[in-house]
Amino acid sequence: MLVQQVVGIFLMCAGTLFVVVAGLGVLRLPDVYMRLHASTKAGTLGVALNTAGLAVLHPALGTFTRAAALVLFLLLTAPIAAHMIGRAAYFARDQMGVTIWEGTIVDRMLDHRGGTLFASRPGEDGSSSSGAVS
Amino acid sequence: MAALSGPAAWFASACLVAVGASLVMTVIRLMRGPSLPDRVVSLDLVAYQAVALMLIYAILTGEPAYLDVSLVLALVAFLGTVAFARYIEYRSLPEAAQSSE
Numbered sequence: 317m318l319v320q321q322v323v324g325i326f327l328m329c330a331g332t333l334f335v336v337v338a339g340l341g342v343l344r345l346p347d348v349y350m351r352l353h354a355s356t357k358a359g360t361l362g363v364a365l366n367t368a369g370l371a372v373l374h375p376a377l378g379t380f381t382r383a384a385a386l387v388l389f390l391l392l393t394a395p396i397a398a399h400m401i402g403r404a405a406y407f408a409r410d411q412m413g414v415t416i417w418e419g420t421i422v423d424r425m426l427d428h429r430g431g432t433l434f435a436s437r438p439g440e441d442g443s444s445s446s447g448a449v450s
Numbered sequence: 451m452a453a454l455s456g457p458a459a460w461f462a463s464a465c466l467v468a469v470g471a472s473l474v475m476t477v478i479r480l481m482r483g484p485s486l487p488d489r490v491v492s493l494d495l496v497a498y499q500a501v502a503l504m505l506i507y508a509i510l511t512g513e514p515a516y517l518d519v520s521l522v523l524a525l526v527a528f529l530g531t532v533a534f535a536r537y538i539e540y541r542s543l544p545e546a547a548q549s550s551e
Contacts, residue, residue, distance in 0.1 A: 325461045328509055332465040335502045339472030342479050342495050348487045351479070355495040363498055363524075366505040370517065373454070373509050382517045386501075386524060393528040397494060400535035405487035408542030412485045 324373035331365030334358045347417040348405045356398040360390055453512045462510040469506060473499045490534045497527030 341354025364387045371383040405414050406425060454462055476499060480492040501520040508516035 321458050324509070325458055328465055328506060329461060331502065332468050332506070335499055336468050336472040338495055339475040339499065342492050343475040348485065348491065351488065351491050355491050355498075359495050359498040363502050363505070366502050366509075370505050370509050373458075374512055374514065376514070379514055379517065382514075382521060386517065386521050389521070389524060393524070397528055397531040397535070400532055401487060401490055401494070401538075404535045404539035404542075405485075408487075408538050411542040412487060412538060414485045414487055 320372060320375075324369045326369075327365050327372060328369035331362045331367075331369060334362030334365060336362075338362060347420075348414055349402060350417065352398055352402050352405075356394055360394045363390055454510055459510060462506055465506050466503065466510070469499055469503050473503070486534075486538060490531065490538070493534075494527060494531045497523060497530075501527075 335358070338355055338358035341358060342351045345351050345354055367383045367387050371379055405412065408414075409416075453459075473496065476492050476495050480489055480496065483489045483492060501524055504516045504520045504523070508514065508520075
């Protein structure tokens with residue numbers, strides 16, 4: 317009983333820690349894509365750990381099945397939602413006024429799209445051989 | 451299914467407060483976010499944090515009904531995020547491409 321409580325509380329506190337890190341990341345990181353990275357990965361793991369803590373602390377068949385369904389659904393949908401927001405924020409960046417962090421050094425979508433990176437950024441017109449400044 | 455008591459309940463209450471503080475940070479970004487995608491990202495995270503809040507409350511009180519509520523909220527949040535993403539992406543197309551679709 318005690319071991320069950322300790323394991324459950326540990327899982328719940330770990331999940332809460334990840335959720336707090338996700339909120340901090342969304343508040344503090346400098347551009348949309350980094351905020352997306354913090355929100356999706358840390359948020360998903362935090363909610364999944366909280367669900368595991370609930371399943372450990374209150375063991376019942378109904379709780380197990382619904383907890384498993386919730387975690388499975390989160391793992392299926394969170395990457396899809398993040399991919400769609402990131403894609404929309406990339407292709408609609410001029411219309412939406414999305415800016416990118418000034419320390420960004422590479423954009424892997426450039427070859428695919430053929431345009432230049434964010435127009436407000438200097439030194440991006442083929443002068444990448446001059447070295448990656450941080 | 452019994453409510454927690456003793457130190458376990460204190461830990462659960464502390465976790466509730468921590469997730470609430472994280473919710474406040476996300477709402478600050480939701481109000482301040484310079485562009486629409488920022489707000490969509492933080493709205494998505496607000497839904498996840500509400501799910502986490504309900505899960506911790508279910509742990510604290512031993513009410514399994516909150517698990518159903520969080521399942522439905524996760525589903526609705528996913529649909530809302532996808533709708534916002536499609537709106538952002540297709541609003542950026544030129545007029546000709548929009549009318550031909």
